[in-house]
Structure formats: structure tokens, C-alpha cells
Amino acid sequence: MKFIMKHKATFILLIITLVLTISNINYGKSILQISWDNIITMMGVIPPIFILIGLLDVWVPKEVMIKYMGERSGLRGLFFAFLLGSMAAGPLYAAFPVAAILLKKGARTAYVIFFLSTWTVAKIPLLLFEMSSLGIDFTIIHLISMLSMFLIGSFVIEKLLSPSDKQNLIDKSTALS
Amino acid sequence: MTTIIFYTLSIILVLASYLRDKKKTKLALKKAYKSFMKLIPALIPMLLFVGILLTIVSPDIISQLIGAKSGSLGVFISMLLGSVIFMPGFVTFSLGSSLLDAGAGYMQVAALVATLMAVGISSLSVELQYFDKKLTIMRNSMAFIASLVFTFIIGMVI
Structure with missing residues (x-):
């Protein structure tokens, strides 16, 4: 019972899958195919990311993170947030655990939000692919317009979070690792 | 790779x-x-959810919904679909390119691609594991607004 409660979302979705499969066998095949593809993608990035996070957790002291991405790290912090986000690969959900360890180690909230945002538009391997499939103009407008909005937005969001909100975030990410 | x-x-x-x-x-x-x-x-239900969603709303259906004459309604549908659906980046851009070939407008494709990448309703379960509701909602709203502005820029420029 506890197992079912813990995975209730999975069970509900499995029931929906079953109903759809009964109504049309092709639906079932397609759902399994797409989910399987996504599991393969996930296994390609999530386990190594968690290992890298684990290593970062034990080897990088808080002081170092605060120096490079903390409250007073200024442009350097922004630069590292951008660098981390753009060198990354993998779907957005892989970025959340990385963001959590950055927060835990004392990185500034606005920089962590900017890191997440960079991840959604500026991953270098993906940029090349975007240029070849949608055009250079499209890609450059996408990159520059979204990044500048995210840059402002990250600081606006940080302003909107109260000190207790920020503390909660740090507590939550500390509890997770 | x-x-x-x-x-x-x-x-x-x-x-x-x-x-x-x-x-x-x-x-x-x-x-x-x-x-x-x-x-x-949190991860497994997300993957299943995406599987179900992409099965019901297949690329064919998306292409019908956001054709060249779909106008602002098409942009609206694209923003909505892009926010809810999730797919890997490479798949997203290939889809965008084949939608353009199939006659979809640049603005509609821009709206779809931008929200697919930046807004994550299907990965909310994962995001909420790490952040609280307030930050999650604000981050996704910011991404949605930025995608909308980007879509208008594309509409003016291309």
C-alpha cells in the first residue's frame, strides 16, 4: 500500500495507458515507444549528472562556491552561471538537481535562476543543431532575446522572493542531498 | 555523443x-x-505522461493545428502545446523544421520551439521536488512571457 501511495501518479498513468491501449492497440505501442525513448535519453544524462553532483558536493567547499557564484561574486557569478548552463546537455529536468546543489553550496538565487534559463536556450551542442534546422537568424534572435529577458527576469524573481523563501529553498536542497 | x-x-x-x-x-x-x-x-510518471500526450497529440495533429493560416490562434495553440508537452531538444528542432516545411508559419514554430524548451509543465513534478511552488511558478511564467516576446520579435523580423 505504501508503495502504491508513493508511486500513485505512476499507477494512475499506467491505468490511463491501459485504457487507451484497449481502445486502440496502436496507442499502447506508441506510448511505450515514446516513453522508452525518453527513458533512454534520461539514462544517458541523469546518472552521470548525479555522480558529478555527488563529487561536487564532497569536494567543493562552500567558500569556493560563494567566492565564484555567491552574493558578492558580481559579474563572475553571472559568467559561471552562463558557462554551466551553456556547456550542459540534456533535458531541462536534468538541470534542477544541479541548481539545487548550487543553492545548497551558497550560490546566489538570481544566478541559479539564470543558470536554469541559460540551460533552456543556450546549450552549445544544441545551438548548432538549431542553426542547421531553423536557420541562423532564428537561432540568434532566439538566443539573444530570451537570454536578455532571462537576465532581467532572474533578478526580478530574486527580488520577489522573501528571505524566508530563500532559506526554505536552501533547506530543501540541503535535505535532498 | x-x-x-x-x-x-x-x-x-x-x-x-x-x-x-x-x-x-x-x-x-x-x-x-x-x-x-x-x-x-517523479521522473517515471513524467515520462509516461509525455508518452501519453505525444500519442494523443501527434506531430501530424500539431502540424494541422498550426498551419500557415492559423494566425494568432495558431500562436496561442503553439504556446499552449509547447508549455505542456516536453521533448528532447534535438527532436524539438527537427519537429520545428518539418513543421516549417509542412507550411506552418515562423511565428507559430517560434512559439512552439521556445515554450517546448523553456516552459516545463510536464516536468513540474521534478521541478517541485527541488524548488518550492512560488519559485517554480515564477520561473515558468518568466519563461512563458519571454517565449511570447520572442515570438513577436520573430513575427516582426522574419
């Missing part, structure tokens, strides 16, 4: 770390395993 880089990098770093400090390395791997197991209950 990225998978190979990621795995090679983590194996090398684990070995280097092990040579310097066995205890710390074991702790790091234990932490990695624990966080992975914690994420699974």
Missing part, C-alpha cells in the same frame, strides 16, 4: 577522486545513488 562525454567525464573524475580519497568518493557515490532514487517517483 553527449552521453559518451558525460559518462567518460564522470568515470574519470570518480577514479581521480578515488585515488585521492576513498572515503569521500564512497560518500559522493552514495549521495548520487540516494538522490537518483529520490527522483525516480
